[in-house]
Amino acid sequence: MALALYNKKRDFKKTPEPAGTKAAQPGAPRFVIQKHEASHLHYDFRLELDGVLKSWAVPKGPPFAKGEKRLAMEVEDHPVSYMKFEGVIPKGQYGGGTVMVWDIGTFEPLSKAPLKDLAAGKLHFVLKGKKLNGEWYLVRTRRGEEKTQWLLIKGGEDMKPVTKKGDDTSALSGKNMKALAKGDSVWNSNRAEKSPEKPAPAKRALKKKSSGKLLGFFEPMMAKLLKEPPAGDWLYEIKFDGYRALALIGKDGVEVLSRNNKDLGEKFFPVVESLRKLKVVNTILDGEIVALSPKGQSSFQLLQSYELGQERPPLFYYVFDLPQHEGEDLRGLPLEERRERLENLLRKPPGILRLSEAVGTDGEKLLEQARALGLEGMIGKRAGSAYEAGRRSGAWIKLKTHREQEFVIGGYTNPEGGRKHFGALLMGVYQGKRLVYTGKVGSGYNDALLRALGKRFRELAQESCPFVNLPEAKPGRYGSGITRAEMKRCHWLKPQLVAQVKFAEWTRDGKLRQPVFLGLREDKKPTQVGREEPADA
Numbered sequence: 389m390a391l392a393l394y395n396k397k398r399d400f401k402k403t404p405e406p407a408g409t410k411a412a413q414p415g416a417p418r419f420v421i422q423k424h425e426a427s428h429l430h431y432d433f434r435l436e437l438d439g440v441l442k443s444w445a446v447p448k449g450p451p452f453a454k455g456e457k458r459l460a461m462e463v464e465d466h467p468v469s470y471m472k473f474e475g476v477i478p479k480g481q482y483g484g485g486t487v488m489v490w491d492i493g494t495f496e497p498l499s500k501a502p503l504k505d506l507a508a509g510k511l512h513f514v515l516k517g518k519k520l521n522g523e524w525y526l527v528r529t530r531r532g533e534e535k536t537q538w539l540l541i542k543g544g545e546d547m548k549p550v551t552k553k554g555d556d557t558s559a560l561s562g563k564n565m566k567a568l569a570k571g572d573s574v575w576n577s578n579r580a581e582k583s584p585e586k587p588a589p590a591k592r593a594l595k596k597k598s599s600g601k602l603l604g605f606f607e608p609m610m611a612k613l614l615k616e617p618p619a620g621d622w623l624y625e626i627k628f629d630g631y632r633a634l635a636l637i638g639k640d641g642v643e644v645l646s647r648n649n650k651d652l653g654e655k656f657f658p659v660v661e662s663l664r665k666l667k668v669v670n671t672i673l674d675g676e677i678v679a680l681s682p683k684g685q686s687s688f689q690l691l692q693s694y695e696l697g698q699e700r701p702p703l704f705y706y707v708f709d710l711p712q713h714e715g716e717d718l719r720g721l722p723l724e725e726r727r728e729r730l731e732n733l734l735r736k737p738p739g740i741l742r743l744s745e746a747v748g749t750d751g752e753k754l755l756e757q758a759r760a761l762g763l764e765g766m767i768g769k770r771a772g773s774a775y776e777a778g779r780r781s782g783a784w785i786k787l788k789t790h791r792e793q794e795f796v797i798g799g800y801t802n803p804e805g806g807r808k809h810f811g812a813l814l815m816g817v818y819q820g821k822r823l824v825y826t827g828k829v830g831s832g833y834n835d836a837l838l839r840a841l842g843k844r845f846r847e848l849a850q851e852s853c854p855f856v857n858l859p860e861a862k863p864g865r866y867g868s869g870i871t872r873a874e875m876k877r878c879h880w881l882k883p884q885l886v887a888q889v890k891f892a893e894w895t896r897d898g899k900l901r902q903p904v905f906l907g908l909r910e911d912k913k914p915t916q917v918g919r920e921e922p923a924d925a
Contacts, residue, residue: 395408397482404477405470405473409467410439410467413468418436419436419493419515420492421490422488422490425486425565426484427664428447430449431448433446433460434471436468436495437506440465440467441466441468442506444463444526447654452547452549453547459657460540461657462536462538474568475487486569488564491517491520492518496516497513498512506526510525511525514544517559519550524542525543600717602636602637607647608674608778609776612780612786612923614787617751617768623723623768624746624749624750624767625767626758626763629687629764630676630678632675632911633647633705637663637666637669650910650911658739659703663741666733668714668733669714669715671713671714673707673711675708676706677691677704678706680701680702686764688888692906692907696836698836704741709775710730721775722772724772751768762789764792767787769784791893792891794889795917797883797886797887798814798823801878807838808835808838808839809839812829814828815827819918824856824898826899828903829905831905832889849882850880852880854882883914885914890903
């Protein structure tokens with residue numbers, strides 16, 4: 389990236405940041421990590437290369453344990469003079485907020501051609517700073533139109549994490565973020581023209597004052613699986629095949645959480661960036677993170693490939709409900725009133741946010757059209773219904789065009805032919821507290837997925853079979869083609885991983901027919917996985 393983009397984004401009559409040109413410095417190349425409290429707190433990681441500071445935004449800061457990975461979003465190159473910038477970027481300016489030199493020192497590329505390595509997508513280096521010392525890697529996972537996604541990975545040996553006090557103390561001035569935010573240590577780039585306005589800590593610009601506090605996480609409302617559309621007044625939306633996600637927008641930033649309260653923000657950082665552009669606070673959105681195929685269909689397999697960095701399909705956050713808005717709890721309001729407010733909020737959705745449109749009221753006709761278009765199904769919502777957090781009351785229903793649900797991985801078979809790592813996965817569902825075997829899943833994998841899953845399996849290996857209906861001592865055949873002899877060649881796992889599987893039907897003996905692996909689910913507890921059977925309308 390050229391410094392023209394850096395200069396274009398800033399008004400140097402108002403910000404104390406240095407305008408700069410490309411300038412190589414003698415001696416060992418340097419690095420700086422700046423703690424930056426803007427619309428969200430993050431760490432800016434910068435390496436001196438080719439006369440500029442190559443820069444990445446690292447939301448959770450550098451990793452310390454060997455093999456630990458942190459998301460790093462590539463941003464525009466910065467001038468070398470930015471190395472010692474510390475102070476306050478005024479409100480309303482690009483990146484407005486407090487900046488602290490968190491660590492500074494030299495870095496040693498462990499190759500003769502670091503720029504070539506960086507262009508190829510992998511750089512190995514050693515940092516020698518006041519806080520960080522040791523080996524790290526930068527590995528590109530996906531190219532983007534605006535920002536490219538990398539991983540900052542700790543190599544070499546583990547390093548003792550920086551203390552809480554050290555994390556909030558400048559390696560340059562010794563001041564903490566609070567002192568810097570007061571403006572008693574604003575770095576000046578020695579320009580003749582000073583900023584006309586007094587720097588101040590950046591705060592989110594609000595349209596109006598919040599009328600209440602952010603509710604915090606709650607389990608989202610769930611839909612009940614039905615065989616056919618019910619009678620009555622229902623509004624229908626497309627059923628997406630992705631990650632259910634609650635977006636919590638508070639005064640201190642944005643969180644994106646799965647239905648079991650796991651952080652999805654780092655994994656799907658573009659969603660967080662788009663949510664920050666909404667001019668609201670103390671607001672909660674309910675929706676689905678999806679990856680779209682070239683035909684415009686949501687695909688869980690593509691979403692898995694996005695997570696693994698194998699593909700870069702279009703990513704969107706489709707929002708279908710508004711449980712809280714500007715501090716007001718809307719969960720008790722009728723569906724139509726919540727939708728009206730949501731439509732007003734997303735009239736011009738920023739970034740990759742999208743409104744999940746209501747597509748009609750004729751469930752039978754819509755399901756037939758969904759089947760013809762290859763969609764997963766439809767979601768129906770009873771007219772006038774409230775938002776019942778954590779419940780599957782039947783006020784929301786789902787109608788599927790094909791069989792697909794979650795299963796618990798309890799083991800795997802040996803690889804055969806040219807396949808590596810494993811052959812087929814052994815799947816099951818819970819009946820009460822008992823894990824019941826439902827069949828083998830041998831298709832749906834590529835080499836990268838086989839390798840990634842194989843690594844996870846090594847950490848979960850156990851000696852005993854977790855399935856209650858596969859007793860190792862009893863002779864005969866068990867389930868889908870597992871004999872007593874084959875049982876001895878199976879590898880068993882702690883039942884902690886949940887997989888999404890598409891299949892043709894259930895057989896009479898309760899096994900899967902023609903199953904295909906779609907991906908791992910991190911948003912559901914294994915003990916919550918049971919056999920899904922559609923109920924009568």
